[in-house]
Amino acid sequence: MADIFEKVMKNMGPLGAHIKEAHGYFTFPKLEGEIGPKMIFNGKEKLNWSLNNYLGLANHPEVRKADAEAAATYGMAYPMGARMMSGNSNPHEQLEKELAAFVGKEDAILLNFGYQGVLSIIDAMVDRHDVIVYDAESHACIVDGVRLHAGHRFQFKHNDMESCEKQLQRATRLVEKSGGGIFVITEGVFGMSGNQGNLKGIVELKKKYKFRLFIDDAHGFGTMGKTGAGTAEEQGVTNEIDLLFSTFAKSMASIGAFVAGPKAILDYLRYNLRSQIYAKSLPMPLVIGALKRLELIRTRPELKENLWKIVNALQSGLRKAGFEIGTTSTPVTPVVLNGTVAESTHLTFDLRENFDIFCSIVVYPVIPKGQIILRLIPTAVHTLEDVDRTIKAFTEIKNNLSAGKYNHDKLMNAAL
Numbered sequence: 187m188a189d190i191f192e193k194v195m196k197n198m199g200p201l202g203a204h205i206k207e208a209h210g211y212f213t214f215p216k217l218e219g220e221i222g223p224k225m226i227f228n229g230k231e232k233l234n235w236s237l238n239n240y241l242g243l244a245n246h247p248e249v250r251k252a253d254a255e256a257a258a259t260y261g262m263a264y265p266m267g268a269r270m271m272s273g274n275s276n277p278h279e280q281l282e283k284e285l286a287a288f289v290g291k292e293d294a295i296l297l298n299f300g301y302q303g304v305l306s307i308i309d310a311m312v313d314r315h316d317v318i319v320y321d322a323e324s325h326a327c328i329v330d331g332v333r334l335h336a337g338h339r340f341q342f343k344h345n346d347m348e349s350c351e352k353q354l355q356r357a358t359r360l361v362e363k364s365g366g367g368i369f370v371i372t373e374g375v376f377g378m379s380g381n382q383g384n385l386k387g388i389v390e391l392k393k394k395y396k397f398r399l400f401i402d403d404a405h406g407f408g409t410m411g412k413t414g415a416g417t418a419e420e421q422g423v424t425n426e427i428d429l430l431f432s433t434f435a436k437s438m439a440s441i442g443a444f445v446a447g448p449k450a451i452l453d454y455l456r457y458n459l460r461s462q463i464y465a466k467s468l469p470m471p472l473v474i475g476a477l478k479r480l481e482l483i484r485t486r487p488e489l490k491e492n493l494w495k496i497v498n499a500l501q502s503g504l505r506k507a508g509f510e511i512g513t514t515s516t517p518v519t520p521v522v523l524n525g526t527v528a529e530s531t532h533l534t535f536d537l538r539e540n541f542d543i544f545c546s547i548v549v550y551p552v553i554p555k556g557q558i559i560l561r562l563i564p565t566a567v568h569t570l571e572d573v574d575r576t577i578k579a580f581t582e583i584k585n586n587l588s589a590g591k592y593n594h595d596k597l598m599n600a601a602l
């Protein structure tokens with residue numbers, strides 16, 4: 187018989203395995219100071235490209251004022267209890283109304299966290315007779331929601347409509363027997379590649395197959411579409427998206443999330459969404475703060491314009507300088523380099539310590555062996571000088587990498 191504590195200490199998991207070398211630097215780093223493009227890391231200012239503060243709202247003075255005033259008025263507790271029992275308020279309902287109107291849906295429900303909300307929405311919408319069809323590169327919250335499903339689930343190749351159609355055919359055959367339905371799930375913007383989900387393509391398949399479509403637009407809300415309403419607006423398919431989710435953790439620079447759709451379906455979710463029914467409602471400062479953020483997104487188009495000015499300069503500059511940035515059509519900017527995991531650590535150290543640039547790195551096993559992705563998130567508060575400085579630094583880093591300067595053995599020999 188095993189002891190549970192002994193078991194987990196023997197296998198710390200794929201990321202936990204690197205705790206000794208990585209903790210505090212590559213993982214769990216501490217970015218200090220005001221949130222923005224310049225933050226302190228390891229006691230020194232770095233140019234920071236690692237936060238999803240797309241519109242720069244985290245530190246917007248009007249946002250900070252609204253947050254502070256709401257906290258002073260209400261404290262962090264009010265309202266106590268779950269929404270259904272004792273935790274409802276007019277501002278909670280007002281925010282739901284305004285979010286629904288902004289994304290072009292009839293109704294919306296607030297969620298305390300995006301991850302838990304998505305899990306719970308999937309859990310509430312399907313039963314064992316239903317079939318889920320979902321994109322293979324879906325975020326962990328979708329994957330984990332699908333894991334809760336007692337019925338069949340079919341993955342289609344990322345954004346591949348032929349594969350999606352094949353899975354819809356399989357699903358259709360099953361539900362014709364079971365009497366269930368089909369729930370298709372994808373994302374508006376994929377947070378690693380920056381690819382937009384092929385919403386238009388999936389919507390087109392509605393002409394041939396019967397299903398309901400749920401999208402996670404965490405990265406698209408505030409950044410995509412004419413008004414910033416998201417990727418569905420960008421692709422002109424708002425009416426065909428049946429349930430639309432986004433989090434407050436990105437463009438809104440806060441905590442919380444929402445799902446929007448037809449009122450009758452959201453009423454069902456209000457009374458069946460376990461992540462909300464069995465959890466305390468969002469504290470008032472988060473609700474009032476979200477109302478202010480939404481007002482700014484609606485009324486200050488210059489925030490999104492600034493974001494896209496930086497996105498376009500960064501992405502076209504990187505491409506011109508010969509960098510591979512994949513197929514992004516959104517602000518998410520992955521810079522793909524070729525190298526080993528060991529080289530990625532030396533390269534990141536050089537970038538942070540000698541070029542004073544901080545960004546996220548992604549390596550095997552998240553992406554194929556031999557690739558290193560430096561993931562840049564441009565924001566409305568970066569400047570064109572930040573872009574130039576970064577492209578110059580990246581060019582040097584890439585040259586060093588090609589010249590074998592981050593080769594682990596070489597570096598160790600040189601240090602001896």
Ligand SMILES: Cc1ncc(COP(=O)(O)O)c(C=O)c1O
Pocket residue numbers: 299300301302304325327373377402404405433434435441442443
């Ligand atoms: C695509 C996507 N969905 C959902 C979430 C989870 O949202 P939250 O941080 O509100 O739990 C994230 C990350 O924040 C995300 O990137």
